[in-house]
Amino acid sequence: MDLPRPELALVPRPRRLSPRPGRFRIDRTTRLRVAPGAEAAAGLLRTYLAPVTGLRLEHADDAAFVLALDPLLTGLGEEGYGLTVGLHGVLLRAARPTGLLRGVQTVRQLLPYQAPVRPDGDGVDLPGVEITDVPAYPWRGMLLDVARHFQPVSYLRRFVDLMALHKLNVLHLHLTDDQGWRMPVAAYPRLTEIGGRRERSMAGPAGSGRFDSRPHGGTYTRAELTGLVAFAAARGVTVVPEVGVPGHVRAALAAHPELGNHPERRLDVWTHWGVCPNVLGVGDHVLDFFRTVLDEVMDVFPSPYLHIGGDECPTDEWEESPAAIARASREGLEGPRALHGWFMGRIADHVVRAGRRPVAWAENGTALPPECTVMSWRTPEHAWAAARRGHDVIHADHRSTYFDYARAPGPEEPLAQPGHVLDLRTAYGVELTAPPAEPALAERVLGAQGQLWTEFVTTPEHIEYLTYPRLCALAERVWDADGDWPDFRARLTGHEARLDALGVPHDTLPQRPATPTHAPV
Numbered sequence: 001m002d003l004p005r006p007e008l009a010l011v012p013r014p015r016r017l018s019p020r021p022g023r024f025r026i027d028r029t030t031r032l033r034v035a036p037g038a039e040a041a042a043g044l045l046r047t048y049l050a051p052v053t054g055l056r057l058e059h060a061d062d063a064a065f066v067l068a069l070d071p072l073l074t075g076l077g078e079e080g081y082g083l084t085v086g087l088h089g090v091l092l093r094a095a096r097p098t099g100l101l102r103g104v105q106t107v108r109q110l111l112p113y114q115a116p117v118r119p120d121g122d123g124v125d126l127p128g129v130e131i132t133d134v135p136a137y138p139w140r141g142m143l144l145d146v147a148r149h150f151q152p153v154s155y156l157r158r159f160v161d162l163m164a165l166h167k168l169n170v171l172h173l174h175l176t177d178d179q180g181w182r183m184p185v186a187a188y189p190r191l192t193e194i195g196g197r198r199e200r201s202m203a204g205p206a207g208s209g210r211f212d213s214r215p216h217g218g219t220y221t222r223a224e225l226t227g228l229v230a231f232a233a234a235r236g237v238t239v240v241p242e243v244g245v246p247g248h249v250r251a252a253l254a255a256h257p258e259l260g261n262h263p264e265r266r267l268d269v270w271t272h273w274g275v276c277p278n279v280l281g282v283g284d285h286v287l288d289f290f291r292t293v294l295d296e297v298m299d300v301f302p303s304p305y306l307h308i309g310g311d312e313c314p315t316d317e318w319e320e321s322p323a324a325i326a327r328a329s330r331e332g333l334e335g336p337r338a339l340h341g342w343f344m345g346r347i348a349d350h351v352v353r354a355g356r357r358p359v360a361w362a363e364n365g366t367a368l369p370p371e372c373t374v375m376s377w378r379t380p381e382h383a384w385a386a387a388r389r390g391h392d393v394i395h396a397d398h399r400s401t402y403f404d405y406a407r408a409p410g411p412e413e414p415l416a417q418p419g420h421v422l423d424l425r426t427a428y429g430v431e432l433t434a435p436p437a438e439p440a441l442a443e444r445v446l447g448a449q450g451q452l453w454t455e456f457v458t459t460p461e462h463i464e465y466l467t468y469p470r471l472c473a474l475a476e477r478v479w480d481a482d483g484d485w486p487d488f489r490a491r492l493t494g495h496e497a498r499l500d501a502l503g504v505p506h507d508t509l510p511q512r513p514a515t516p517t518h519a520p521v
C-alpha cells in the first residue's frame, strides 16, 4: 500500500478527500475573510496558528482564506464541513458553526506538525486538498474519571483540546464516586470539604489489600468548571457531567451520613476499589438533597444531557432496612430490590422536568424509565436490548472502550485494570452497527465513547499513555462507522508524529512512577 502523504494522514479519516495540486502558503500577508457566523471558528483557528507561525491573521474583506457559514448547504448537518485548499486560496464552509469548528481541526492537522515557532519566518504551507466531511454519529465521547484521582482544570483543558483535535465532541466528566466528590454544591459544602479528599488508595487491584499511605484529593471551584465549559464549547465539545446515584456514593455518605441507610454510622471516603456495599437511603430527604445537587449541576453545565449514574448498586442495605422495605411497599414495588429503578425514575424525572435528558449506565434498560439514554458498558448485546426497548443508546462496551485496561500484555505495562488487554485493533473494532436482521435499531444509536477510569492513574502522562493512540481508533470509527483498519494503521504513523509534536506520550510512558503519586491535598 502507498503511504499517504504525511500531511494528509488525517485522523479521523475524512469521508471524502482528494489531493489537489499546489499548496497554500500562510504567511505575514495572509488575512482571513470571516463571514458572519464564522467568528468563533476564526478565533479557534487563530489560537492554533499563532503559536506555530507568530501570525495574527486579521480580517480582510478580500482575503483569500475564507471561513463561511451557509445554512443552505445540504447534507452537512450540524457538524459537517467542506474544505478546499488550492494555490490561491482556502475555503472552509459549513451549514452550522460547529461544522466550521470541525473543519478548523482538519486545518490544524494539515499544518506541518514539526513546524518551528518562527515569529518572523516564511510562514507555513497547507497542502492542496478537497474535503467533504460529515460524522457518522452525534455522540463521540470520552469519559475522564476525576473522582478516583483529581486532575486540575488546567489539565482538563489540554484533555479537551486533544479530544477536539480528533473531532470528539463529548467530555463525560465523572465528578463523583465512592473515592471522591469534586463538584462544589453551595448548599452542601461538606460534600467537597469532606468528600474531596481521602486518606490513602489501593496500590493493587480490588481485593488485593495493598494500600499506599498518601492522603490526596482536590475539588473544583464553580468558576473553574464554568471556564472549562466555555473552553470546551469554543472547540465544539460539550461537557456532560456525571453525578451518580444511588450507588458509588460513599464520598457523599462520608460527608452526609443522613443520606445513608444507617444515619448513625460514620463512614470514610472509600479507600478501596470495587463495588461498595453502601448506597443511598430512599427517604424523601435523600431525593430532595440530590434534586438540589442536580439543580446546581445543571446551572453550571448547560449540556442537554446529564449523567445520573445507576451502575453497581448492591441492594443488600435496602433489603435489611425497615425504612426501605416500607418505602418499597408504599410505592407498590415488588420488593426493596425494585427500589433501584424507582430511585432512578425519581431522579430522571427531575432532570426531564428541568428540560434536560438523563443518561444512565445500564444493561438492557429494564429498570430505567424510557426517557433515559442508556450507556451500555457490559456487552454490545445489552445496547441492542436497550434499543429494542426504545432507549437511545451509547456504546461503552468495556472490552473495546475501557482504556484503563492494559494496552498490551506483559510486565512492562504499568499497573492496569486486570482481566483483559485492550489493544489498538480491539479499540478500532468497537461494535456500532446494528444486527443485520434489525436495521431499525441503528436509529437508536447516538454513538460511542472511551472511558478512562483512574483507579491506578494519577498523572497526566499516564492518562495520555492510556488514552493515545486508542482514542484515535475510537474517534475514527465514530466519525466514519465503516472504518478501514489497514488504511488507519498507515495514517496513524503520520498522525503519531503529530502527537509527538504535541507532547503526547502515546508510545511509552516516560516517567513511570514506581509508586503512584497523587495530587497534593
Ligand code: ACM
Residues within 6 Å of the ligand: 311, 312, 361, 377
Ligand atoms: C462501570 O464500569 N461501573 C460503569
